[in-house]
Amino acid sequence: xxxxxxxxxxxEVIRRNMxxxxxxxxTVTDVDALPEEERAEIIDGQIFLFASPKVVHQKxxxxxxxxLDAYIAGRGGPCQVFAAPLDVYLNxxxxxxxxxxxxxxxxxxxxxxxxxxxxxxxxxxxxxxSTKRRxxxxxxxxxxxxxxxxxxxxxxxxxxxxxxxxxxESENCQYAFDEEIAFHMFPELNVCMKELxxxx
Numbered sequence: 001x002x003x004x005x006x007x008x009x010x011x012e013v014i015r016r017n018m019x020x021x022x023x024x025x026x027t028v029t030d031v032d033a034l035p036e037e038e039r040a041e042i043i044d045g046q047i048f049l050f051a052s053p054k055v056v057h058q059k060x061x062x063x064x065x066x067x068l069d070a071y072i073a074g075r076g077g078p079c080q081v082f083a084a085p086l087d088v089y090l091n092x093x094x095x096x097x098x099x100x101x102x103x104x105x106x107x108x109x110x111x112x113x114x115x116x117x118x119x120x121x122x123x124x125x126x127x128x129x130s131t132k133r134r135x136x137x138x139x140x141x142x143x144x145x146x147x148x149x150x151x152x153x154x155x156x157x158x159x160x161x162x163x164x165x166x167x168x169e170s171e172n173c174q175y176a177f178d179e180e181i182a183f184h185m186f187p188e189l190n191v192c193m194k195e196l197x198x199x200x
Contacts, residue, residue: 010130013051017130020047027094039085043138045095051130056156056197057101060126063196064154065102068122071189072104079106079121087115090146098139101126104185119147122185127155140164150184154193161193 020026024045031042039050053061061083069081084099103120105111110118123143125135135153143151144166151164159177165184175181177193 010051010128013049013130017048020049023047028097029094031097039099041098043096043098043134043142048131048134050099051128053128054156057126057128059197060154060156060193061101061124064124064191067189067191067196068102068104068186071186077106078108079104080108080111082116082120088120089115089117090119090142092117096142098142100124119143121148122150122152122183123148124152124154127153127157129157132157136162156193156197159193 026042026045026047028042031040031047034040040047041050042048065081065083072079072081081102081104082100083102086099088098088100088103090096090098097115100120100123102124103116104122105116105118106121107118110116110120125131125139127135132155140151140153144164149165149167151166153162153164155161156177161175161177161181163173163175163181163184165171167184171184177197180190180192182188182190
């Protein structure tokens with residue numbers, strides 16, 4: 001007989017994150033002590049658990065990562081593309097460690113065997129119901145202050161993409177899923193979420 005345990009749903013993760021929000025004195029040691037199957041990140045001493053990702057989330061992460069990787073590989077240079085789960089010590093301290101869905105680092109000294117240390121140049125987060133407030137709020141602020149240059153929030157529920165260009169925030173813009181979007185860092189590279197998703 002095969003034992004199957006239903007993944008923890010988003011509503012339960014939201015509830016547990018509300019409980020955890022009562023404390024802001026956690027460190028990465030506390031995250032590492034969680035059960036092996038429990039994915040979490042920590043921001044300013046507060047732990048946030050992840051729910052299991054949906055198919056649309058994973059498809060967007062894979063397609064965006066592949067598109068960026070192919071483009072960067074074709075151009076050469078020091079930039080590298082990564083995807084979750086991979087730890088990023090955003091401020092090089094023990095109180096903040098995140099797992100961006102897709103990110104690009106152009107400084108090879110930040111890439112180590114176990115994790116990345118320092119702010120990526122480009123970050124893409126794909127929204128889920130349990131991460132939405134964090135992606136648009138706390139993480140946006142953390143990425144901006146840490147030195148991320150470009151930040152995308154891809155929302156498959158609202159079918160839009162918010163692009164933050166922290167080097168000139170007058171260029172921040174929101175796009176629909178059926179629009180072509182150019183990266184500020186890589187202006188020759190355009191993506192359309194509707195085309196990436198196909199029939200999903």
